[in-house]
Amino acid sequence: MMPVKIIAVGSPFGDDQIAWQIAEDLQNILQRENNISIEANIVTVDRPGVNLINVWQGWQNVCVIDAVIMDKAIGTVERFTVEQLNDYQSAIIHSSHDFGLQQTLQLASMLGQLPEKLIIYGIVISAKQQADLQKKRDKICNEILKYLIVDY
Amino acid sequence: MKTKSINIPILARVEGEGALHLEIVNNQIQQLQLKIYEPPRFFESFLQGRDYNDVIDIVARICGICPVAYQMSAAAAIEQAFNITISPWVRAMRRAYYCGEWIESHSLHIHLLAAPDFLGFKSILDMAKQYPDEVRRGLRLQSLGNQLIALFGGRSVHPVGACVGGFYRAPEPQAVTELLIKLEQGLVDAEALLLWLGKLTLPDNSQDFTWVSLCHANEYPINEGRLKSNKGLDISKEEFLDHFAETHCSYSTALHCTLQGQPYLVGPLARLNNNYHFLPKQLLTILDKLPIKLPSQNMFHSIIARAAEIYYAIYHARELLTNYHAPQAAHANVTVQTGSGFGCTEAPRGLLWQYFEVNENGLVMKANIIPPTSQNQARIEQDLYHSLQQFGLHSEQDDLRQYSEMLVRNYDPCISCSTHFLNLTVKRQ
Numbered sequence: 001m002m003p004v005k006i007i008a009v010g011s012p013f014g015d016d017q018i019a020w021q022i023a024e025d026l027q028n029i030l031q032r033e034n035n036i037s038i039e040a041n042i043v044t045v046d047r048p049g050v051n052l053i054n055v056w057q058g059w060q061n062v063c064v065i066d067a068v069i070m071d072k073a074i075g076t077v078e079r080f081t082v083e084q085l086n087d088y089q090s091a092i093i094h095s096s097h098d099f100g101l102q103q104t105l106q107l108a109s110m111l112g113q114l115p116e117k118l119i120i121y122g123i124v125i126s127a128k129q130q131a132d133l134q135k136k137r138d139k140i141c142n143e144i145l146k147y148l149i150v151d152y
Numbered sequence: 153m154k155t156k157s158i159n160i161p162i163l164a165r166v167e168g169e170g171a172l173h174l175e176i177v178n179n180q181i182q183q184l185q186l187k188i189y190e191p192p193r194f195f196e197s198f199l200q201g202r203d204y205n206d207v208i209d210i211v212a213r214i215c216g217i218c219p220v221a222y223q224m225s226a227a228a229a230i231e232q233a234f235n236i237t238i239s240p241w242v243r244a245m246r247r248a249y250y251c252g253e254w255i256e257s258h259s260l261h262i263h264l265l266a267a268p269d270f271l272g273f274k275s276i277l278d279m280a281k282q283y284p285d286e287v288r289r290g291l292r293l294q295s296l297g298n299q300l301i302a303l304f305g306g307r308s309v310h311p312v313g314a315c316v317g318g319f320y321r322a323p324e325p326q327a328v329t330e331l332l333i334k335l336e337q338g339l340v341d342a343e344a345l346l347l348w349l350g351k352l353t354l355p356d357n358s359q360d361f362t363w364v365s366l367c368h369a370n371e372y373p374i375n376e377g378r379l380k381s382n383k384g385l386d387i388s389k390e391e392f393l394d395h396f397a398e399t400h401c402s403y404s405t406a407l408h409c410t411l412q413g414q415p416y417l418v419g420p421l422a423r424l425n426n427n428y429h430f431l432p433k434q435l436l437t438i439l440d441k442l443p444i445k446l447p448s449q450n451m452f453h454s455i456i457a458r459a460a461e462i463y464y465a466i467y468h469a470r471e472l473l474t475n476y477h478a479p480q481a482a483h484a485n486v487t488v489q490t491g492s493g494f495g496c497t498e499a500p501r502g503l504l505w506q507y508f509e510v511n512e513n514g515l516v517m518k519a520n521i522i523p524p525t526s527q528n529q530a531r532i533e534q535d536l537y538h539s540l541q542q543f544g545l546h547s548e549q550d551d552l553r554q555y556s557e558m559l560v561r562n563y564d565p566c567i568s569c570s571t572h573f574l575n576l577t578v579k580r581q
Contacts, residue, residue, distance in 0.1 A: 046309040047216055050264065054295040099264065103277065110280040111288055 003039040004152045005059040005115075009066040009101065011046050015125040018133060018140070019065040020044045022123070025141040026148075038148055049099050053108045061152055062115040065144065066101055068122030074129050075136030077143045078122040079151075082109070085120055119151050154178055156545070157579015170565070172536070172556055173403075175579040176545050183579075184540075186533050186560070188406040199519040204230050204316060204488070204510055211506075211521070212310045215566060217260065220253040220301060221499030222521075223314045224375055225506040230316045232493025233510045234486060241479045242318035243375070248472040249304040249314070250374045250497070251465035255338070256297025256308065257500035258420070258458040258465075261564045262345070263290030266455050269558045270352045286348060289341050293462060296338045300469055303331055318483030328476040335470040342463040343438055349459050350442035354452040357539045357559075361449065361531065362411060363422035366498050372430040372464060373423065375497045380426055381416065382447065389496035392505050398522060408530045409522055415530035418502025419563065420457035421448065435463050451535055454562045488514040499524050501564050525565045532563050 008023035010016045027042050045055055056062045068078060082105050101120070108114045121144050125133055156176035175183035195214055199207055211226045212219035224246060231238065238246075263286075264276050273279040280287045298308035303323045305311020313319050364385060366377030380386050387395060398407040410416070425447035428436070439446070439460060444453050492509040502524030509518040536559055543555050 046307065048309075050260075050291055051295060051298055051308075053291060054298075106277055107280055107287070110277065111284050111291075113288075 002061045002117075002152050003041070003059075004061040004063055004148070005056055006040050006042040006148075007052070007055055007062065007064045008042070008044045009048065009052075009064060010044065015127050015130045015133060016067050018067050018123050018125060018137075021137060022065055022141050022144060025137065026145065029141070029145065036145070036149070038152065040148075048104075050104055050107060052101070052104050053111070053113050056115050056118075057113070060116040062118045063148065063151070064101065064118070064120045066120065066122055067125040069126070070122070070124050072124045074124050074126045074133050075140055076124040077140055077147070078124065079147055080120040080122060082114065082118055082120075117152075119147070121147060155579055159579075172560070173579075174540070174552070174556075179545050181537055181540065181545065184533055184536055185401075185403045186529060186536070188404045188529075192405050196519040196521055199508075199516045202516050204234075204508075204514045204516065207508070207516060207519075208314055208316065209310075209312060212312075212314075214521075214523075216309050217257050217566060218253055218499045218501065218504075219310050220250055220305070220314075221497055221504045222506075223311070224250060224497045225495035225499075225504045225521075226508070227314060227316055228375065228495035228497065229493040229506045229508045230495075230510065231484075232495070233491035233508060234316070234489055234493075235491070236317055236484050236486060238318060238484055239479065239481075241322075242483065244472050245304060245319065245322075246314075247374050248469045249301065249319075251469040251472075252297045252300025252303070252308075254297070254461050254465040254500050255469075256294050256301060257564075258462050259290050259294035259297060261500075262349075262455055262458055262462075263287060263294070265564070266458075266561055267352075269561060270354060270455070286345075289345060293338060293341055293345065296334055296341075296466070299331060299334065303327060315483055317486050318481075320482065322478040322482040323476075325476060325478060328473050332470060332473055335466050335473070338466045339463070339470070342459070342466050346438050346442065346456070346459045346463060349456055352455075354443070354450070354455070356450055357452060357535075357542060358449040359451075359535070359538050361534065362414060362416040363425055364411065364416050364418055364503065364527075365423040365426045366496065366503065367426050368430075370430075372427050372468070373498055379496065379503070381411070382425065385411065389494045389505065392494070392496065392522075393507075396505075396522070396527075398526065404529070406529060407522075407526050409527040410530050415534040416527070417451075417531045417563075418524050418527045419454065420461050420500070420502075421451065421454045422502060423498060424448075424457040424460060431460070431464055432467055435460060435467065438463070451539075451559070451562045454564075458564075488512070492518075501525060501528070501566055503527060523566070525563075528563045528565060532560055532565065535559055535562075 008019040010019040023042050023044050159173055171187040173185045207226050208223050211222035214222050268275055268279045301308040301311055305313040362381050362383050364381045366373035367380040368377035396409055396411055398409045401408055428446045444456050490512045495506040497504055505522040507520040511517050539559050
């Protein structure tokens with residue numbers, strides 16, 4: 001098992017808080033369950049933009065948990081490698097506010113500052129179905145935990 | 153009659169969303185409208201009825217780039233309302249905290265938004281291929297600013313450490329010692345950034361305009377001072393509304409603030425023009441090597457002004473944090489009383505003026521917030537009128553759009569703050 005930096009991207013309110021909540025749940029599980037051998041350093045970040053590159057600096061194994069909007073059921077966990085994420089059409093960058101995860105990964109790649117291993121777990125959200133998302137919190141956490149055990 | 157109409161439907165690489173409409177008749181600009189179409193966010197109304205202590209955290213939410221500025225102007229206003237005198241330690245540490253925001257915001261603007269213009273790239277992603285070391289340096293500087301904010305604020309985005317009277321807690325000496333080492337390294341990066349920018353070919357669009365900034369008797373202004381212009385204005389923050397007025401334009405959701413009905417500039421170039429004599433000797437020596445003579449009337453020198461302020465902020469924060477000690481109390485005691493107060497500080501983008509009325513229970517009865525971008529809007533339109541004529545209105549639509557965006561970006565408008573940027577539409581006749 002390799003030490004992994006887990007970066008949960010979100011904010012304290014609304015449907016975008018799901019990654020932070022999952023980070024908290026993961027932290028509790030890893031502290032409680034001795035039989036899960038994941039050596040993790042978990043941090044929560046609020047709209048980091050390009051600063052994400054600084055957050056993972058010094059770490060070889062990194063996972064990013066972020067909310068995503070996709071044409072899939074809310075609460076679905078989608079696993080992406082950097083290459084897979086790059087296949088999605090980039091949004092046009094109108095402002096630094098729009099400098100999202102995908103653009104940050106592209107910039108990190110150009111600067112040679114991507115971690116050796118980087119996996120992104122995207123949690124499908126919908127602003128209209130926030131309550132439904134909360135009901136799936138345990139399921140989402142367990143699914144990400146399973147991915148973590150396999151990936152790291 | 154020949155009419156040309158140019159629309160820039162979305163202004164790229166600025167904070168927030170806006171558009172520009174140009175109507176050109178017989179090679180003269182007939183109409184020029186900088187349209188801010190993001191909806192107003194009614195923060196002043198949210199604040200009414202709230203406890204004074206909530207204000208500092210709520211106003212931090214106005215902007216993800218300059219939350220410290222909103223906090224510091226609000227704190228100053230409420231402290232005036234309650235007749236609170238802050239300690240010398242709080243005063244010094246607030247300057248250090250604010251320096252973090254200047255470093256972070258200016259680094260972001262120079263590298264992510266402005267530099268690609270002067271180097272002929274569409275975005276930082278293209279620029280990073282050819283200038284990876286410079287982009288890495290920019291990210292290091294931005295991170296340094298964020299760390300300085302987090303030292304006092306607990307986190308860099310929407311920090312929570314500031315309160316009326318000072319800070320909830322003083323930073324640990326060990327954390328300050330560690331940051332001092334990084335500030336030392338940051339000074340090397342800031343000098344390299346200035347020398348690199350000095351090699352860029354910046355267009356000359358020098359013009360006569362009014363600039364306004366805080367001015368302090370003994371220091372480069374951040375949190376305090378009188379409002380002074382290059383055309384004789386010299387007033388206190390309490391006299392602001394006697395000279396400045398906000399008006400609503402039908403084509404924009406953001407208010408336009410003018411000085412006696414005329415446009416004016418706020419921001420780094422205004423500050424530098426008014427206060428460069430307070431910069432440390434080392435920085436003045438570096439500036440002497442660059443193609444800029446202060447005071448400057450060339451708006452394209454704004455990028456150099458930002459870099460100069462990055463250097464200053466790192467230098468000054470280092471100065472303030474050397475021999476740091478944690479005080480017994482990180483904030484002054486607060487006694488709630490009915491009152492009103494004014495706050496006016498220098499946000500990265502310029503003057504940020506606030507006014508609060510608080511009742512005997514400490515609840516906000518009235519709030520008025522005038523951010524830098526609403527102050528710069530009329531000035532941006534004035535600059536576009538002048539500079540586009542100089543550029544040549546017969547130019548191709550794409551060239552006009554690119555040049556317009558470049559001009560607007562010089563002001564680093566934070567539309568999210570002012571309500572909130574460029575779609576260009578041009579109609580030619």
